[in-house]
Amino acid sequence: xxxxxxxxxxxxxxxxxxxxxxxxxxxxxxxxxxxxxxxxxxxxxxxxxxxxxxxxxxxxxxxxxxxxxxxxxxxxxxxxxxxxxxxxxxxxxxxxxxxxxxxxxxxxxxxxxxxxxxxxxxxxxxxxxxxxxxxxxxxxxxxxxxxxxxxxxxxxxxxxxxxxxxxxxxxxxxxxxxxxxxxxxxxxxxxxxxxxxxxxxxxxxxxxxxxxxxxxxxxxxxxxxxxxxxxxxxxxxxxxxxxxxxxxxxxxxxxxxxxxxxxxxxxxxxxxxxxxxxxxxxxxxxxxxxxxxxxxxxxxxxxxxxxxxxxxxxxxxxxxxxxxxxxxxxxxxxxxxxxxxxxxxxxxxxxxxxxxxxxxxxxxxxxxxxxxxxxxxxxxxxxxxxxxxxxxxxxxxxxxxxxxxxxxxxxxxxxxxxxxxxxxxxxxxxxxxxxxxxxxxxxxxxxxxxxxxxxxxxxxxxxxxxxxxxxxxxxxxxxxxxxxxxxxxxxxxxxxxxxxxxxxxxxxxxxxxxxxxxxxxxxxxxxxxxxxxxxxxxxxxxxxxxxxxxxxxxxxxxxx
Amino acid sequence: xxxxxxxxxxxxxxxxxxxxxxxxxxxxxxxxxxxxxxxxxxxxxxxxxxxxxxxxxxxxxxxxxxxxxxxxxxxxxxxxxxxxxxxxxxxxxxxxxxxxxxxxxxxxxxxxxxxxxx
Numbered sequence: 001x002x003x004x005x006x007x008x009x010x011x012x013x014x015x016x017x018x019x020x021x022x023x024x025x026x027x028x029x030x031x032x033x034x035x036x037x038x039x040x041x042x043x044x045x046x047x048x049x050x051x052x053x054x055x056x057x058x059x060x061x062x063x064x065x066x067x068x069x070x071x072x073x074x075x076x077x078x079x080x081x082x083x084x085x086x087x088x089x090x091x092x093x094x095x096x097x098x099x100x101x102x103x104x105x106x107x108x109x110x111x112x113x114x115x116x117x118x119x120x121x122x123x124x125x126x127x128x129x130x131x132x133x134x135x136x137x138x139x140x141x142x143x144x145x146x147x148x149x150x151x152x153x154x155x156x157x158x159x160x161x162x163x164x165x166x167x168x169x170x171x172x173x174x175x176x177x178x179x180x181x182x183x184x185x186x187x188x189x190x191x192x193x194x195x196x197x198x199x200x201x202x203x204x205x206x207x208x209x210x211x212x213x214x215x216x217x218x219x220x221x222x223x224x225x226x227x228x229x230x231x232x233x234x235x236x237x238x239x240x241x242x243x244x245x246x247x248x249x250x251x252x253x254x255x256x257x258x259x260x261x262x263x264x265x266x267x268x269x270x271x272x273x274x275x276x277x278x279x280x281x282x283x284x285x286x287x288x289x290x291x292x293x294x295x296x297x298x299x300x301x302x303x304x305x306x307x308x309x310x311x312x313x314x315x316x317x318x319x320x321x322x323x324x325x326x327x328x329x330x331x332x333x334x335x336x337x338x339x340x341x342x343x344x345x346x347x348x349x350x351x352x353x354x355x356x357x358x359x360x361x362x363x364x365x366x367x368x369x370x371x372x373x374x375x376x377x378x379x380x381x382x383x384x385x386x387x388x389x390x391x392x393x394x395x396x397x398x399x400x401x402x403x404x405x406x407x408x409x410x411x412x413x414x415x416x417x418x419x420x421x422x423x424x425x426x427x428x429x430x431x432x433x434x435x436x437x438x439x440x441x442x443x444x445x446x447x448x449x450x451x452x453x454x455x456x457x458x459x460x461x462x463x464x465x466x467x468x469x470x471x472x473x474x475x476x477x478x479x480x481x482x483x484x485x486x487x488x489x490x491x492x493x494x495x496x497x498x499x500x501x502x503x504x505x506x507x508x509x510x511x512x513x514x515x516x517x518x519x520x521x522x523x524x525x526x527x528x529x530x531x532x533x534x535x536x537x538x539x540x541x542x543x544x545x546x547x548x549x550x551x552x553x554x555x556x557x558x559x560x
Numbered sequence: 561x562x563x564x565x566x567x568x569x570x571x572x573x574x575x576x577x578x579x580x581x582x583x584x585x586x587x588x589x590x591x592x593x594x595x596x597x598x599x600x601x602x603x604x605x606x607x608x609x610x611x612x613x614x615x616x617x618x619x620x621x622x623x624x625x626x627x628x629x630x631x632x633x634x635x636x637x638x639x640x641x642x643x644x645x646x647x648x649x650x651x652x653x654x655x656x657x658x659x660x661x662x663x664x665x666x667x668x669x670x671x672x673x674x675x676x677x678x
Contacts, residue, residue: 099645103590140590141589141592143584416565
């Protein structure tokens with residue numbers, strides 16, 4: 001089927017179509033026009049989906065249904081409208097895709113029944129066909145939901161059923177139908193709250209509207225393969241969401257702000273753009289146009305050159321979508337918590353930074369609550385983290401002395417069996433995690449974890465926020481301080497020096513392993529330098545570096 | 561049946577509640593005319609008591625819910641597409657309202673209603 005041929009229907013053919021009642025060929029042309037116009041606007045209809053189910057991509061489903069119907073009609077090649085409509089409806093039934101496709105097939109089934117045994121169709125018969133289509137469509141459902149395609153076919157039919165006679169011109173009839181359809185589609189959010197919430201109109205209803213508008217455009221001699229160039233206000237351009245709809249091969253996103261030259265035609269601009277890429281949107285505000293498009297790698301400069309011919313370019317933004325998508329994927333794949341089976345012991349850890357969260361997750365934590373030094377989580381937040389875990393046995397690792405109390409309160413309000421291990425920092429939390437036996441009893445786990453936390457020493461290096469003297473150590477504001485197991489031991493001027501003094505104070509020679517978790521304002525190369533120095537000084541020790549991502553503390557040091 | 565925990569005690573969701581959600585979702589699906597008794601016992605029960613719990617069977621394990629839906633569908637529709645949407649709609653609505661994963665929805669077409677023979 002060569003769909004595009006229809007767009008260049010000769011004036012004589014069009015004249016014949018408008019003037020006389022439709023025969024089978026004429027009706028097929030009408031269906032075809034509806035199909036092409038729907039296809040042209042398919043992406044827009046797809047963009048209206050609000051339900052994740054049951055209708056994936058309404059526009060695509062309706063297009064495929066229409067396509068199957070036309071293919072069937074094509075294969076039969078009938079002269080009278082009755083047979084033509086019948087084969088078309090048969091094809092729609094067999095090829096119905098998705099919920100909207102099924103309803104559409106019912107509409108055509110009713111439509112064709114009214115045309116049975118007729119050779120030609122005039123306006124009066126068209127109206128009868130619509131009435132039959134409406135009642136057949138409604139028969140398919142016991143609890144019709146209004147604000148859908150059903151409402152649109154109903155409103156379109158109602159608009160013409162008492163006004164049109166045999167002498168009404170088909171094009172006039174369609175003008176009324178299309179106008180009613182347009183209004184009906186715009187009303188759908190009032191009838192169906194979920195549409196209103198999502199700020200869209202019904203997708204199936206919109207698809208049906210395009211089919212009838214396509215028929216009208218054919219009769220009026222308007223092009224069918226050029227999308228309605230609707231200019232939205234700048235504020236309504238949904239550029240943020242277009243990332244989700246990146247198609248294969250569309251590598252770059254190009255956004256151009258420009259002021260058009262006087263002879264600028266939006267329709268032909270769209271036309272030109274659609275040869276270059278997809279996801280085209282054009283918005284306007286205060287005389288400045290903003291164009292958005294997704295293009296393949298080799299065409300990434302074409303929208304710019306093209307737009308420069310038609311207007312004065314103000315600003316160009318270009319982004320590599322594939323790269324953006326990849327980093328998005330990585331992000332979502334980052335943290336994966338351990339699954340918990342009913343009856344197992346699950347661990348909920350409080351973590352001050354993303355890196356630490358990732359380590360907790362990799363050690364088998366079932367959930368993490370964000371929180372740390374100056375952002376203590378509430379009892380409620382802690383409870384929320386474990387209430388939905390499918391087990392009754394939960395261990396909480398507060399990982400900060402200020403959070404231990406909240407964790408204990410969380411344990412009291414829950415009916416689950418909870419043990420709080422009073423970990424005062426992340427390294428103690430990690431030491432506890434390493435002892436986790438998910439299949440063991442809560443008591444066993446609690447005992448062995450408490451033992452573990454006494455075996456690890458923790459150093460913390462941070463910056464002083466005020467002048468103070470604690471435990472005989474005098475601290476000036478903004479100096480670097482080190483704490484060992486929560487006790488302030490050093491105040492100095494560099495992280496390097498603080499770390500070295502900290503390790504000496506911790507009598508690190510009696511241990512085997514030193515792990516550095518660096519904070520959010522540290523860089524890896526610098527931390528690696530620190531690690532190298534430790535290696536030189538303590539060649540017998542294992543030194544590890546991890547991105548902890550915690551705020552305030554430049555370094556958290558675990559000494560085991 | 562399925563139970564969940566909240567700070568004050570357990571919450572039990574009985575099959576009846578799940579059935580009513582599934583039933584509503586099924587009946588709102590395009591092409592579904594009614595639910596159908598799954599077997600002779602349900603058919604007799606339907607006659608005697610006029611209750612409307614027939615046509616849906618629910619079971620559960622640690623993973624989630626398993627539903628059987630017995631339907632009468634309008635004649636003249638593509639059955640595969642209708643049943644696909646019913647299964648999707650039931651799964652979506654039950655998961656959304658109950659918060660319990662639905663592992664499987666089996667759809668049994670027990671009959672067709674012929675309102676317009678072609």
